[in-house]
Amino acid sequence: MDQQEFILVSAPNKTGEGFIRQLIRQGLPFAAMANNKGEKQRLDSLGVKNIILIDTTEQAKWKIPEFVVGKVFLFEQSMNLCCRYIQICRSWTIKPIYVITHTSNPRLVYKGLGATYVIHTTSEDVSFLVQSHVG
DSSP: OOOOEEEEEEOOSHHHHHHHHHHHHTTOOEEEEESSHHHHHHHHHHTOSOEEEOOTTOGGGOOOOSSEEEEEEEEOSOHHHHHHHHHHHHTTOSSOEEEEESSOOOHHHHHHHTOSEEEEOSOSOOHHHHHHHOO
């Protein structure tokens, strides 16, 4: 029997929070990543039920989640953290990894680390991602 795939999200900004609210509204199975307790509390307050707390500094602690990881959506706040998350998540899934950024950081860096798509947007409304890429 196939296990249900979970969408994995890193949402350190308003755009990512809006994406999470849409996933909750649509009842889609997802989990969110946090790399510190403050981020975890913020995700809790958004109503996220499945939160993975990741120590991004120690590769030995990057444990595979207890659920099947499907598509990954990384909302960039910091290039360094986003790069680390791509490395971590690429080892967990063969599904697409999306990086959503407001900056002009080089997309080839993200692609070279394993991102499938790099989406540049100036809008905080990314409902098109849920409609066209989730499912």
